[in-house]
Amino acid sequence: MVYPTGYGRFEDNTSIPCKRYTFDPAPYGGFKRDTLQVFSVKVTELTGGLQWPLNVYGMVALRDSLDHNRNVIFKCERDNCQTLTLKNPYLVLTGPVRAVVFGDPVILEVLLYVRGTTESDDIELSLLAAGLPKFCTRPENSLLIEESYRSRLSTLEFQLGHIVFSVEATISVKVISSPPDGFYGEFVAFTDGSLKCEVLLHSSGVKQLHLDGDEINLSRSVVSVESFGKLMVSVRVSDGCVTLTGTKEFKPLEKGTTTRVLNIPELCQLEITVAWSLFSYEGVCKGRC
Numbered sequence: 001m002v003y004p005t006g007y008g009r010f011e012d013n014t015s016i017p018c019k020r021y022t023f024d025p026a027p028y029g030g031f032k033r034d035t036l037q038v039f040s041v042k043v044t045e046l047t048g049g050l051q052w053p054l055n056v057y058g059m060v061a062l063r064d065s066l067d068h069n070r071n072v073i074f075k076c077e078r079d080n081c082q083t084l085t086l087k088n089p090y091l092v093l094t095g096p097v098r099a100v101v102f103g104d105p106v107i108l109e110v111l112l113y114v115r116g117t118t119e120s121d122d123i124e125l126s127l128l129a130a131g132l133p134k135f136c137t138r139p140e141n142s143l144l145i146e147e148s149y150r151s152r153l154s155t156l157e158f159q160l161g162h163i164v165f166s167v168e169a170t171i172s173v174k175v176i177s178s179p180p181d182g183f184y185g186e187f188v189a190f191t192d193g194s195l196k197c198e199v200l201l202h203s204s205g206v207k208q209l210h211l212d213g214d215e216i217n218l219s220r221s222v223v224s225v226e227s228f229g230k231l232m233v234s235v236r237v238s239d240g241c242v243t244l245t246g247t248k249e250f251k252p253l254e255k256g257t258t259t260r261v262l263n264i265p266e267l268c269q270l271e272i273t274v275a276w277s278l279f280s281y282e283g284v285c286k287g288r289c
Contacts, residue, residue, distance in 0.1 A: 013061075014069040018098040018170045018222045022255055022275045030254070030278025034138060035168075035224040036062065036100040037161035038073050039197045041091045043084055043112075043125070045155040050114065052089075055081035056125060058112035062096060065104040066281065071096045078122075081115050092219065093200070099168035099224050101279055105131040108149075110156060126151045132160070139164060141194040142226060161195050163224040167252050168277045169231055171201060171223065173216040176261065176269040179239050182209030183268055186236045187218060193229040201233075210268075225252045231274065237267050250274050 008015075021030050041060060046052070057078045061070035073095035076082050082092055100106060110128035128149050145160040171189060187201040202218040210216055225231045234247040244267055248260040253276040262270045 019275045021277045026280035030280045033279040034102040036102045039159040042157040048153040052086040055115040063107040166224040170275040174271040175214040182211040
């Protein structure tokens with residue numbers, strides 16, 4: 001892999017944040033870009049004697065042409081594995097930390113292991129470095145990309161989206177009101193464009209209650225949105241007895257923030273804020289290139 005030394009070490013994570021040009025304009029102007037959205041990563045087709053459930057740890061990251069460094073979408077330490085089962089073989093994604101630009105090929109990097117009884121018993125589940133080539137000509141509409149990568153002991157299935165002419169959206173949620181004992185919630189984002197796939201932002205399951213005044217720590221907060229489309233943030237909430245849903249719609253901007261209040265009667269009121277940003281290559285390597 002060719003790696004420009006001006007951007008730092010090969011092991012470095014991206015230092016470019018989300019909301020980079022939400023409030024301050026990009027130098028020499030920013031642009032709408034084609035981006036790569038990650039919808040899901042699934043582990044399947046186990047071989048070599050591996051059986052469900054699997055205690056998985058490691059990292060999955062993307063590298064784009066903005067700085068060529070790791071934009072991590074999954075990371076678990078050995079002492080905090082994710083348990084994958086036959087019913088739920090999907091990695092719980094926690095990124096990207098900023099939108100992934102698809103102006104040049106994007107590199108998928110995977111280092112996943114199955115935890116054994118001792119560290120010496122750990123097994124390499126998937127080691128991968130693969131390029132996702134860009135189309136020769138820009139598609140008119142966003143496209144779904146489904147890629148499978150076979151390793152010695154498993155297959156990883158990626159469901160991705162090539163999002164055309166897009167802006168970066170960073171989502172945050174605050175609880176304005178809730179039942180006295182709180183509520184559980186599942187938060188997803190999707191657009192009204194040609195792709196109907198959802199990005200799972202957060203699922204509290206039955207372990208994490210949300211209360212008045214909480215800033216909900218979304219597992220994923222950054223999504224890409226076609227500049228000519230609309231972003232939908234949908235919530236399914238439950239107090240353990242009643243389950244209700246609600247959705248708020250956001251029109252993309254080139255900068256600034258948009259706040260909407262979502263009222264789900266009898267259960268909660270939520271303040272959803274989306275910060276918008278364009279993209280720029282200016283200054284990304286801090287003069288070292």
